[in-house]
Amino acid sequence: MKARATIHRDFALAQIDDRLYSAFIEHMGRAIYSGIYEPGHPTANPQGFRQDVLELVRNLNIPVIRYPGGNFVSAYKWEDGIGPKEDRPVRLDLAWRSKETNQVGINEFAQWAKDADIEMMLAVNLGTRGIEEARNFVEYCNHTSGTYWSDLRRSHGVDEPYGVKMWCLGNEMDGPWQIGHMEAKEYGRLADETSKAVKAFGGGIETVVCGSSNDGMPTYPDWERQVLEECYENVDYISLHKYFGNSSHDSLNYFAKIDETGRYIQAIGGVIDFVKAKKRAKNDVFICFDEWNVWYHKREQDAKNWRSWDWPEAPELLEEDYNLEDALLVGGLLNEFIRRSDRVKIACIAQLVNVIAPIRAEKGGAAWATSIYYPYQFASLYGRGTALNVAVNGPRYDADAAHDVNYLDVAAVLSPDGTSITIFAINRSLDETMELDIALQGFEGLKLVEHKVMGGTSAEARVANTSAAPDRIKPRKGEKLAVGDDGIKGELPAFSYNMIRLSVR
Template identity: 80%
Template sequence: MKGRASIHRDFTVSQIDDRLYSAFIEHMGRAIYGGIYEPEHPTANEHGFRKDVLELVRGLNIPAIRYPGGNFVSAYKWEDGVGPKEDRPVRLDLAWRSKETNQVGINEFAKWAEDAGIEMMLAVNLGTRGIEEARNFVEYCNHPSGTYWSDLRRSHGVEKPYGVNMWCLGNEMDGPWQIGHMEAKEYGRLADETSKAVKAFNRGIETVVCGSSNDAMATYPEWERQVLEECYENVDYISLHKYFGNNSRDSLNYFAKIEETGRYIQAIGGVIDYVKAKKRAKNDVYICFDEWNVWYHNREQDSKNWHVWDWPEAPPLLEEDYNLEDAIFVGGLLNEFIRRSDRVRIACIAQLVNVIAPIRTRTGGPAWATTIYYPYQFASLYGRGTALNVAVDCPRYDARVAQDVKYLDVSAVLAPDGRSLAVFAVNRHPEEPMEVDMALHGFAGARVIEHKVMGGDASEAREANTCEQPNRIVPRDGSGLGVEDSALQGTLPPFSYSMVRLALD
């Protein structure tokens, strides 16, 4: 099987916002308690955070992290998580039917984020609360001193404000499962007024309004239109969420869901353009794909559990054992975000630790990287700069969710200094290698300096990394790719994800 591609230095998509490689963590399952925070763990630092987890997190070079939810935020009182820990109330979390001890609140999480080198992206509760509570939260976090909420923060031992510039206006407000679910126009009005109040603190603040919780919702994409017509001029992003699975064990159909995601982004981009034109607005609104990941391995069983269990603390929930197939899928999905980086400025893998996550832990034991950690890491480390158009010609196939799907999936990013090019390539075919010839136009002196591969054998599709075998599926050094006649030439193994870096003169 042969595939051709053409990459030209001057044919660009967009400057990639570094926040395209952001993450999300929620008070859910063992994401916080037993994930990032475990005071009794042998590696815990003076604040109770696991240093082995921090090391894995730092390896991802995450620019921003969305917190504290998620469904959790729609009934959350942020005030419960500040002040002396012994005085904090234990609450019932209705979203995930568990107890919340509030031992980690905004100040503890801010310390963790600082240690991890990550900027916070905070969500406000617009389910059971509203403008006043959002305003107070921003004042607590961002105002220097001399007011009730800023001085309360200082009394809690935090003198300097956090200066949080990204604020999410609720979560999945289109979903009937959401506590405080609203109709589109109702939510759009509340989001508009909340955004204006939040932005009054500082001109640099950006807000994210809730779009559809997935593209299968009956209200999609009319929800986006109605919401944006109420708040377009006062928000910066609209959120999209989408989770993926392969219950049918059909790898090619699974991989084709990336094409479905492209249509989702394109459709909402069209809605944004329509509303902007209708309102004669001068500002631009972009997409924040602030929840995405593979979620299906334990989904049915988890759903049965959390609807009946008796309010446990930090129960194991959504702890997916990701396999090779999932890693290849995630690599392809990141390619789609790179190709759509003119629309998608922020994207958050959901979630970061234990709960559908690239990092897993055992209570009192080790932490390890799941298979999806690695394509996410490669994109975050080397997918920053300018996204380039990649023209691909290769054999195709039809699937249930999309037709005319290419077996060869490629994205390319020119580094900010112009001295290196990263190529991310997926051969979706389960059996046949792909002979590739990628023409490189305007890249003088290109030479391969790094080549990493995952996969190559579809019989390993269901193999996963576990606590007992944490390195079962990891990247290895690739071979057989080189630059000849101004083209990247060679062979991509079947059923594989590859990251290739080229140095440029």
């Protein structure tokens, strides 16, 4: 199998927003409790946060994290998580049928985010609450002093405001499963008024309005049109969500869902343009793809469990065992976000620890990276700068999810200082090595800095990293690429993800 790609330094797609490599964590399962927070763990700091998990998080260089939900937020009272811990109420979380102890609230989470060097993106409850509670939450977090809510924060030991700039206006309000589900126009009006109230605090606040929960919803894409017609001038982003699975074990169709995701983004981009033109608006609205990941290995069984169990505290839930195939899918989705970075400015892998996550942690035990950790890490570290157009000429295939799909999935990013280019390349073929020829035009002094590869054969596709074998799937040094004055030539193993970094003058 042969494939050729051409990249020119001057053919830029967009400047990539660093927030494209953000994450999401929810009060769900063991994401918070025994995930990032476990007092008594051998690595826990005095505040109860696991330092082994924190180290893995830091190594991802995550710019922003969305919190506290998710479905959880639609019945959440943020006030339950402030003040002395011994006085905090235990609540029943209706979203995941479990007990919430509120031992981690906004102040504890803000400290963790600061330790991780991550900026917070907070979600307000527009399911069972509304404008007043959102306004109070922003005042508690962002106002300096001299008011009820800001002085209450100070009485809790936090003198300086958090200055949170990104606020999500509810979660998946199009979903009938959501507590407080609304019709599009009803939600759009509430989001409009809430956004205006939130932005009245100043400080460059940006708001994210709920788009479709996925592109299979019966209301998609008219939901986006109706919502944006109500609030376009007062919001900055519209959210998209999508989860991926391969229950049929058809790997090529699984990988074609990357192209399907591109169509999803393109369609919503068209809706945004339509509403902007219809309203004669001056502002732009971009996409915040704030929930995406692989979720199917344990989905069916977990759904049976959480709908029947008796309100456990921090139960095991959605703890996916990710394999090599999933790593390639995640790498391809990140490539698609890079290719669509003119539209997608924020994207949050869902979630970060234990729950459908790149990081797993045993209660009282070890923490380790899953297979999807590595493509996410490479994109976050080296996918910042300018997205370059990549013209691909090579073999293609048809699948149920998409037709005319390239076996070569590739994205390229020029670093902010222009001294390096990183190419993320996936050979989707299950069993054929790919002879690759990448022409790099407009560059001088090309030198290979690093080539990391994951994969090789489909036989490796369905094993996973575990606490006992944490390095079963891990990047290794690539050895079959050569760099010349005009580009790259060599081989990509079958069924592989590749990160290729080059220095340039």
